[in-house]
Amino acid sequence: MSETVLRSPSKEALDTDVKDGELPARLAATWGTAAGLIGALSTVDHKIIGRRYIITGFFFLFLGGLAAVAIRLQLARPDNTLIGPDLYDQIFTMHGTTMMFLFGVPIGEAMAVYLVPLMVGTRNIAFPRLNAFSYYVYLFGGLMIWIAFALNIGPDNGWFSYVPLAGPEFSPGKRADFWAQMVTFTEVSALAVAVEIIITVLKLRAPGMTLDRIPLFVWAMFVNAFLIIFAMPAVMLGSTMLILDRLLDTHFFNQAEGGDPLLWQHLFWFFGHPEVYIIFLPGTAFVSAIVATFARRPVFGYSAVVLSLIATGFLSFGLWVHHMFTTGLPQLGATFFTASSMMIAIPSGIQIFCWIATLWDGKPVYRTPLLFVLGFFFIFVAGGLSGIMLASVPIDTQVHDTYFVVAHFHYVLIGGAVFPLIGAIYYWFPKFTGRMLREGLGRWHFWLALIGFNIAFFPMHISGLRGMPRRVYTYPAEMGWDALNLVSTLGATLFVASFLVFLYNVVVSSRGGEIAGDNPWDASTLEWATTSPPPPHNFDHVPFVTSRELLWAERQTLPVVAGLAVDKREVLVTTTTQALPDLKESSPDPTIWPLISAIVVTAIFIGSIFTPWAVAWGAPVASFVIIAWFWPKSTEENV
């Protein structure tokens, strides 16, 4: 083994003092999670929290999917009375809200929480306690809104909660307040994770991983974290103003008192458009990883892909007004936002050409993960085309709020996020669990999903062009929309059924699947350099990165760094651009305080829906738990 030893004075036992055979067990003891319930709730291991995050994200996908099934059943025939108008409003609101806030954003971050620290070759994520806290806040926020729905106080104003409909005058009761607070919960957690990812990427990369050796997966997650940091505050501000209007009679959106309902739309879509890229960029992360591995060559045009990611990030903040074309913009404004909307197709297109070039030049192996990537190309590009159509003001004015738009955004969201995600699960399942998913079932899943998806959503373009509005609980038979809707419902059934095949595959394979080994796909990135699943400390020795495709370049022995502590949690901090070893820093121990803090914060957020005093009484309690969390202990850095 070629080994670079870090020299620095130290009182603790270092890995250089321990025999190689003993090292894994000693490190595992230091970094492990204690047994029992308290241990599980106190863990700060990014893999355990990441796995919970992923499972919770899929749980919300399942709930959102159930809501979709209810919608499609109701719309299967004209004049249907299965679900009444009031319940229907709640169901499509829960569907959209769940898919966007509780599935779309968190699942991308969840995959990053698990994979980014492994891919950059460090032992834990930056700020691991904050990571635990953000998971609990997300979980509690999601449960809150679904419990409210079960108690018949669920939101019913659509996933973007437009005022004045969602304001105090037209939505009395608590429904809109639950929606606004759900935003607060999920955004607190999303922001915290974004900070962790950025710092992990900037400061915890293995030595030698210069900026131009960072895997494309990590680049995508890194850019995504910046999008989160700049986009989310807008919606948090908006939802806070909404709840203040509702609870404290402020007049931010009250036209009669000089407020402005359009302000809500600006704040919401300043977040809402980047949001769709926040859901899509993790998809590009998965695609870059999968394409390289199965084409058996590095992704074509590394710099072009990185620059496209960054360009997408910037441009995504310049097009929010295309959601507001029908609010009566002056023509210059409309023209500007049409142009910027069309422009963002360029960086997305560049990435797609780079992936196609990679496959073209490589020797592609068509395993299930790659099939889902091919499905992504097909569906996402189709959605992009209808997007270009919608960017044109005259077309948008015609089809605004019709099923054409519903078709469009499901093509981009399911094509751009769900297909790559499922490919990613087939790809990394062996790393997560140590076992392979079954290939045959994977193919069934893929074909059923691809066919079912198109049968469900393609006809919506046509029903939309024929004038069917979205968010209607039923339609009269004379409109001539029956056949299209019935076909959509049958397609949706097939699509949902494909996920039952997936669920079955996950259940049988996690117990009886073929044993994976460290690197079953012969991939090049660092997560495959350790065992499957990885040990608590990730790597026995921190890798030393000598090339972009490390595991392909260093097939015999992986160069490593030695000189880190064994009996206390220590990570290596490197310089931002060159990734030179900079200092050794202690990494926080497990603690129960993030959970307790999350419970207190939850009580405050939910309490504030009923009385503003919850904030006043809750603040001292929150301060107390935060002091307890940060109380100095044996190590310097227990964040």
Ligand code: HEM
């Ligand atoms: C089984 C798969 C799905 C089906 C059958 C489905 C079906 C539908 C339908 C029919 C609507 C329109 C409801 C109406 O306007 O009355 C809708 C709305 C919506 N869907 Fe889906 N959907 C599915 C999956 C998804 C996924 C995976 C996402 C996001 C990642 C998503 C995001 C949305 C959003 C944001 C809305 C808008 C809700 C609103 O108007 O407030 N859907 N869906």
Ligand SMILES: [Cu+2]
């Ligand atoms: Cu948009």
